[in-house]
Amino acid sequence: MKKKNSKPDENSLGSVPVSQTPLQRFEEYLASKGLRMTEQRRFLVEQVFSRHEHFDADQLIEQLPRKGAPNYVSRPTVYRALKEFVDAGLLRRFELNGRSVYEHDYGYPEHDHFYCVQCGELTEFQSEELVRLRDEIAREHRFRVRSHRLIIQGICQGCSRRRNRRRAQDLV
Amino acid sequence: MKKKNSKPDENSLGSVPVSQTPLQRFEEYLASKGLRMTEQRRFLVEQVFSRHEHFDADQLIEQLPRKGAPNYVSRPTVYRALKEFVDAGLLRRFELNGRSVYEHDYGYPEHDHFYCVQCGELTEFQSEELVRLRDEIAREHRFRVRSHRLIIQGICQGCSRRRNRRRAQDLV
DNA sequence: ATCGTTGCAAACGTTTTGCATAAGG
DNA sequence: CCTTATGCAAAACGTTTGCAACGAT
Secondary structure: OOOOOOOOOOOOOOOOOOOOOHHHHHHHHHHHHOOOOOHHHHHHHHHHOOOOOOEEHHHHHHOOOOOOOOOOOOHHHHHHHHHHHHHOOOEEEEEEOOEEEEEEOOOOOOOEEEEEOOOOOEEEEOOHHHHHHHHHHHHHOOOEEEEEEEEEEEEOHHHHHHHHHHHHHHOO | OOOOOOOOOOOOOOOOOOOOOHHHHHHHHHHHHOOOOOHHHHHHHHHHOOOOOOEEHHHHHHOOOOOOOOOOOOHHHHHHHHHHHHHOOOEEEEEEOOEEEEEEOOOOOOOEEEEEOOOOOEEEEOOHHHHHHHHHHHHHOOOEEEEEEEEEEEEOHHHHHHHHHHHHHHOO
């Protein structure tokens, strides 16, 4: 699956001021739950926040050292850590084509996604108008909003152009 | 998973006039693809449209005759049929908690969902304003919309009340 | 008669689990 | 020292597939 992420401007809408690094925040979370900071968890936080991109468990594992190498982390530990990261508010999880996809949550502004059914690209967008409308709809239905997930499916600009070009050629 | 569906008024927004039954429409789809109408497919269309509710493959299979009984349909055939129903435009598919969930699409107006993280209830709502905003955002990003999927997570009115009541009791 | 469809069993890919060992606080 | 965390192997989960027998057109 391809991905593209233009990191939205941190100074614009929805951005939460970050006073701690993800690692510090995770340490705090662990402490509050009586859990422990381990080499593996520390390393995984580092890896996960080393690049801002959507990823699934397999993609993360691929970018990690292989079995035998220095910082090897086993598959179950990766899965367990991902769950903790979500609980700790570091990551957000959603589902796409039957697998779990993760993205940065901590210190990252609220946003939604376009999903191109042609090339599989997932692009972010932000809309405060959307959040306003969401809250208004929820209020009307007496629903207490925690969060939401919106994916707009269709054809991205790139694929749209490629498609038209091809269609034009077909006529020649 | 619990479900509740107040079927939105067919005369209101987004509703498409239905000139054929789901079965007729499916027959047309099959014919157009050179596929065949079988007892199993006919029976499954019937079952799927016998009640308007979200369901996953397992829930559907549970409501079907067991192995040995008259209208038994095997698990693989159910899965194959569900895929065909989606292709034929009878059903819409989405993912929730790692499994595929299906809902009526044919003749049913566009809508979105509230998902109560407390009781797992999935409730529908309609908003033409939302569709307008979606299209506007997509236009700005030169994205060609095919469809979208929005789930608003939070606490439903019922759970909200139950929670407050309990909290009030705790104070006594 | 042809070719799509079915049921079975077995495979699949992702995620989770039980358990003995290792290691953080 | 006590308890949580890890790695391993194996299981679990929802879903898909190969194939021989069946059935619609």
